[in-house]
Structures are given as structure tokens and as C-alpha cells.
Amino acid sequence: MSIQVIEETAFNLLKLAATILPPDVKEALRRAYETETSEMGKAQLEAILENVRVAEERQLPICQDTGVISFYVRIGSDFPIRKGIYEALVRATKRATKEVPLRPNAVDPIQERNTGDNTGRHIPYVHWEIFDGDYMELIAFPKGVGSENMCKLAMLSPAHRLKGLKKFVIDTILEAGGKPCPPVIVGVAFGGGLDIAAELAKRTLLRPLDRPNPVPELAKLEEELLKAINETGIGPMGLGGRWTALRVHVDYACRHPGGYPVAVAIQCWAARRAAARINADGSVEYLTHKVG
């Protein structure tokens, strides 16, 4: 197999992510539409479902904010290719920007100039992981800035523990209101340190919405937070209703005895992600989307 397979797969994943929502997200939006009691909220969800349908049918980006591009890459220790992967992901990003097309969203903040192709210093951003195995897993995760702007991280005091976390989550959601395009998915992570909490909160957004948290205490916390968030009445697009969030996902790391970092990652309803597994023989299996 050649590096070309990785580039081609990355391009396909960017296109799939931008144009077709994963089935678990579509299902959650449908359920929200069916059970929304506010008339205005329901009208917003109806537009959302119609937009998702049109984008998929015509292979258009679901949202004009095709986001900042990041990839999560897991490489098996026995996977045959390890050289030139980052460069292949950059080439795929440039090609997707031109051909899907994606909106150029990389602005160099020193020159205050749009680079025009979604690449530049640290962009696309890649999260690397090595595991024992012979295949490679690639996830494309383009995330819009409307919801990214509403994410928050706090170094809370360990005196308050889970109560402090719960209050921080609710206050963050209330401050965000309709701005992050609800119904949102809320990723919460606590423990570790500044970077660890943020990394885990973001990564937990990659979990399919129909997959329960394997840690029973966290599954319970997720349900409790979801119910509370949806009691705020912010609703779809902040126009009122019972669906402010579709799901809450929680993860954690062990914490320092003196620290309690909490990160809240907010994902808009257009929760775009696409994953594939590239086998050692060069064959590709798409994990989130039907291809072929």
C-alpha cells in the first residue's frame, strides 16, 4: 500500500463529514423534532432536518462554517506506513477545500490574512496515538466556531468537587444560550490538568450518541446533567423549548490532590465527524458512514 491511500481516505472523510451527518446524530435530531413541544423550537428542528436532507442529497456542506479541521490518528505499531502521514493529511485538506468545497477558515493571526486553503501553522491539527496493532484509524473532525466560542475551562477548587462541576456546566450553558446552535452536544471532562481536561472533553464528542458511557457513575452523571440542561428552556436555536442539548458525554482523568480542572466542550447540532480504518493491506473500512 502507498501513502496515497491515506490521503484519499482523509479526503473522503472530510467530504463525508462536511456533507452527511452520522446516523446517530440524525436519529437524535429526529427524536428531538418528534418530541419538541415549543412551536418555535419545533420549526427550527424541522428546518434542521430538511437542511440535513438537502445537503446529503446534493452533496453540499451541511453548514457554511465547515470549521477548523482536526484529525485523530491512531497508528498500529505494525502498520506498514509511518512516514509522511501529516503531509498527506495537509494535501487532503487542501484538496477538500477546493473540491467539496470547504470554506477557507485558517486565518494567520500575525498577518491577519486568510491562508485560503484551511492549512497553516498547526492547522490542520492532528491528535496522534500509537497502539499495539497492524491497522490505522483516522477520524476527521471539522468543528465550527459558533459552538467552539462557547466552550469553557475552569480550574475549580477541589473543595466543591462534583457540585462545583455541575454548577460550572449549567452556568456555561446559560451563558451560551442560543449562540452555539442548540440542540448541542455537551462534552464534559474533569481532572488531569489544563490540557488533559480540554483534550478529554473534546474527544468525548467523538463518541456516538447511542453508545452509553461504560462507567456507571459517569452514565448517571450524564443523564442528570442532560435533564438539568434541558430544564433551562433555552431550546432549539435559543428560541425556547425542551431540547437545549441532545446528549451530555463525560470523561475524566485522575486529578492532583490540590486541583480540579473542568472543561466543557460544546458541539453544535451539526456534529460532523467521519471515521475509517485503514488495514495493513490497504483496504479501507468506513466506520461512521455507508460508502459504496
Next chain:
Amino acid sequence: MDVAVYKLRTPISEEDVRRLQLGDVIYISGIMVTARDSAHRRAMEILRAGGSLPVDLRGGVLYHCGPVVKKVGEEWRVVAAGPTTSIRMEPFEAEFIKLTGVRVIVGKGGMGADTTRACKEYGAVYTVFTGGCGALAANAIKHVQRVEWFDLGVPEALWVFEVEEFGPLVVTIDAHGNNFHERISAEAERRKAQVYEMLGLE
């Protein structure tokens, strides 16, 4: 809320927007001009210096949007063009309304007290299109008339769109000082105690 539906064509008169109420639904035909973060900055520099913008916005529609576009031959085609978060434009918008004479603003997520006051004083409304619905919005954009300030980059340029029944747009700030977003926030704030209680917080 008694919802009425209006179809408006640009240029839009003050009378047309003064009769709109919170929750009313409008559809726009005619011209819509995009401007977001950097375009607002530049517009204010020019207008404050007594200059004029490359597009006349009197009676016009301002769209908080950074589209995905594709150039086919010499022509720009709009691929996706939903609204961006309007509150980022709050520091500029009241003065923008005053100096340009714009009648309808289209965005998402709501705007603040300064914009609400300017809408009342100068006769304008703020409306929302469903966030994220880039493909649906592109459907209503028939033609790109021209693009100005292209040096700001594709998302931030001024795109002049010819649109046909662009909507549904929900009026959430009317021309009489009412702001629907403030009502929802106040209601959420009122429920906060109850939400805290659900989570065992005081």
C-alpha cells in the same frame, strides 16, 4: 404569540418594518449583503470618516454570513450560506444601522441592548435564520451580483446576493424596543434556581 407571515422586497420601507412584531415570519426577495467581523470593522472606519460603502444599504438587508462559494468560469456560485453568530457584531451594529439605513438584519443567536435601541430609533428589525442550515439558505440565493472587499478573505468579504423568498426568518428584535432573546434568557435565568435544585446545588 400571533404569528403573521410577510413577504418583503428590497428596498424595504420604514413602514414595512415598523409593523412587524416578535415572532412574525418574513421572506426576503431582492438584494442581501453579507458582512461579518472584519467587514464591520472596516465599514465603521469608513463611515465614521464620512465615507461611503461600496454597496448602498439604505432600505437594505444585512446578512451576518460567511458563505462557502465556488467559482465556475467567471461566475461565483453559492454552495452553503447559513448565518453566523450575530452577537460578535454587537459593538458595531447600532452605529452601523444609524449610518447605513439598513432595515433588516439577518443572523442567528440574537443581539444586545444597543442594537435593540438602534432598531427602535432608526426603524430596523433583527431576524434569525436557523443556524447551520447552509444548504437550505443557498437554495434561496439565485445569483451572486458581485463581491467587494475580497482582500478580507472569502468568509469576510461583502457578498451581494440576489435572493428569492429567503426565509423563513423569525423577527426576534422588533422596531419598538422588544427583544425575544432577552425574554428567553430572563426565563432561563428565572429557572436557574430550580435547575440548581435538581442537581443538589443551593
